[in-house]
Amino acid sequence: MPVTRKERGDWQTPAELAQGVCRLTRKFIDPDAILEPNCGQGAFVLAAAKAFPDAKRIWAGDVNAQYVQNVKKINDSRVVVQKANFFSGRWKQVLNSQSGSILIIGNPPWVTNSELARLNSGNVPKKENAENLVGIDALTGKSNFDVSEWMMVEEVKALQGRNGVLAMLCKTSVARKVLRYIWKNALTYASASIYKIDAKRFFDVSVEACLLLIQFKPETDATLAPCPVYDSLESDQPSQSVALRNETLVNDAAFTDAFPELFQLNASQPQWRSGVKHDCSKVLELTRIDGDVYLNKLGEQTTLEPLCVYPLLKSSDVANGRVEPPICRFLLVPQTRVGQSVERLQHDAPLTWTYLQNHLDYFQNRKSAVYSKQTPFSIFGVGNYAFTPWKVAISGLYRTLSFQIVKPQNGRPVVFDDTCYFLPCQTKRQAELAKQILDSPIAVQTINALVFWDSKRPIKCEALNRLNLLELAKRLGLETQYRELFKHSGTK
Ligand SMILES: C[S@@+](CC[C@H](N)C(=O)[O-])C[C@H]1O[C@@H](n2cnc3c(N)ncnc32)[C@H](O)[C@@H]1O
Numbered sequence: 001m002p003v004t005r006k007e008r009g010d011w012q013t014p015a016e017l018a019q020g021v022c023r024l025t026r027k028f029i030d031p032d033a034i035l036e037p038n039c040g041q042g043a044f045v046l047a048a049a050k051a052f053p054d055a056k057r058i059w060a061g062d063v064n065a066q067y068v069q070n071v072k073k074i075n076d077s078r079v080v081v082q083k084a085n086f087f088s089g090r091w092k093q094v095l096n097s098q099s100g101s102i103l104i105i106g107n108p109p110w111v112t113n114s115e116l117a118r119l120n121s122g123n124v125p126k127k128e129n130a131e132n133l134v135g136i137d138a139l140t141g142k143s144n145f146d147v148s149e150w151m152m153v154e155e156v157k158a159l160q161g162r163n164g165v166l167a168m169l170c171k172t173s174v175a176r177k178v179l180r181y182i183w184k185n186a187l188t189y190a191s192a193s194i195y196k197i198d199a200k201r202f203f204d205v206s207v208e209a210c211l212l213l214i215q216f217k218p219e220t221d222a223t224l225a226p227c228p229v230y231d232s233l234e235s236d237q238p239s240q241s242v243a244l245r246n247e248t249l250v251n252d253a254a255f256t257d258a259f260p261e262l263f264q265l266n267a268s269q270p271q272w273r274s275g276v277k278h279d280c281s282k283v284l285e286l287t288r289i290d291g292d293v294y295l296n297k298l299g300e301q302t303t304l305e306p307l308c309v310y311p312l313l314k315s316s317d318v319a320n321g322r323v324e325p326p327i328c329r330f331l332l333v334p335q336t337r338v339g340q341s342v343e344r345l346q347h348d349a350p351l352t353w354t355y356l357q358n359h360l361d362y363f364q365n366r367k368s369a370v371y372s373k374q375t376p377f378s379i380f381g382v383g384n385y386a387f388t389p390w391k392v393a394i395s396g397l398y399r400t401l402s403f404q405i406v407k408p409q410n411g412r413p414v415v416f417d418d419t420c421y422f423l424p425c426q427t428k429r430q431a432e433l434a435k436q437i438l439d440s441p442i443a444v445q446t447i448n449a450l451v452f453w454d455s456k457r458p459i460k461c462e463a464l465n466r467l468n469l470l471e472l473a474k475r476l477g478l479e480t481q482y483r484e485l486f487k488h489s490g491t492k
Helices: 003-007 015-025 043-051 065-072 090-096 113-118 135-139 147-158 172-184 199-203 253-258 315-319 344-348 350-358 360-364 428-439 441-450 469-475 479-485
Strands: 033-036 057-062 079-083 102-106 164-171 191-197 209-216 227-230 240-245 248-250 285-290 293-296 301-303 309-313 329-332 390-395 404-406 420-425
Touching: 015 043, 015 102, 015 164, 015 209, 033 043, 033 090, 043 057, 043 079, 043 102, 057 065, 057 090, 065 079, 090 102, 090 147, 147 164, 147 172, 164 172, 172 191, 172 209, 172 240, 172 248, 240 253, 248 441, 253 441, 301 350, 315 390, 344 350, 350 360, 390 428, 404 428, 420 428, 428 441, 428 469, 428 479, 441 469, 469 479
Parallel strands: 033 057, 033 102, 057 079, 102 164, 191 227
Antiparallel strands: 164 209, 191 209, 227 240, 240 248, 285 293, 285 329, 293 301, 309 329, 390 404, 390 420
16 A cells, blocks of 8 residues: 555545435534535535535645645535645634634544654644653553544634534544543533444445544533444434543443442552563563473574573463463563663573573564663563462453463463453462452443443453452452452552
């Protein structure tokens, strides 16, 4: 695929879908003016011109000069098309020059800022970051946001206090982020709804996508009313709802309003952790040949002391319940805490130290910026918690809620890759109690309210950490056992 198409998130909307969106939007607004700031080949300009005969002005812009030339051929005196980069703010000037009601409609670029960084593209807002994330979050990609998210937030801001509608096709995850931004920043709107669309059929992409439709009116107050989610543009009953509760995006406001004590930011004791992040599998991931002799992913045989070698489980193992010994994969874990020097290994495990030194270039060539300011051989996801003998683990990648008790193998704690999350436990009894709580119907319902199963990585550490295990234990009659077993985990 050409780079420009990728960096411009250029997936043109078929006429049938643009017409369907306009038909639905007509139920919400009969606009005086229409804006399409990323008009592409003009599917929405054409559909809106037909659907809204009373609109006096239709302004369209796109960064692609060729597209602009094509849209200029549309034979409608109300249509004005300009080559305009969204980030130049031209669309906002047009909006501010209009009185009356406004419809902003379209399908903004489907591309993330990290993809743009990979493509070395300048198609990003200047020094902006959709949710102002900084530090480690920014480095580890939590700040990864879609350019469309940033654009829609700007459009929402521009429609504050006006009569208007924003009707945008986007990834469903992006629609939720825009709503979260609105709710967290107390922006106002009159109503909001999400209508799922079939992205495979219309765009030939495998992603959950939707129409986000937000209606604005003057003198509305900020609201935390749930946003209904419809299964299609034609559905008349919502199948779900999205809301912000306890600083958390939830998909079942009725349940979370009834049981608000079951989830809060960082309520879980102990805290959930993610597995080891190293980006150096060729060197660190090993299979055992015999005793202390291992094969790395470069096909090299090597002998290593047991000190830093741990049995390793991956997401597919955890999701499929393959967690019982014998575990044949191993991970060389050179640090016991983030930032630790490996110099101690020169004395404590000289074979391991030599092996690491011989493969230094593999560590130095890791692309992720998280490693650049760290000591050589740095990894993440290490600390006391990584080496507790027992764990309750779950895969973050699979669309199943399956918690597994993971026991030590030959006295060695098992470690995980960074797509798994786990609750560190000191004893078998702790792990069994935690699993009993997590498998209970009330915990499952709470988790289901916090997890968006249509996301690429549905289970997130952050969501698991919101589970209030103590409150769940109380409801299950397990409070005494929980307090007793986890008294050193920070529970009151
Ligand atoms: C997903 S396509 C959709 C096009 C059109 N809205 C439609 O629905 O068919 C995104 C469009 O955004 C345009 N685009 C990308 N970056 C842009 C920018 N910075 N300013 C304006 N348009 C941009 C692309 O050229 C492309 O036409």
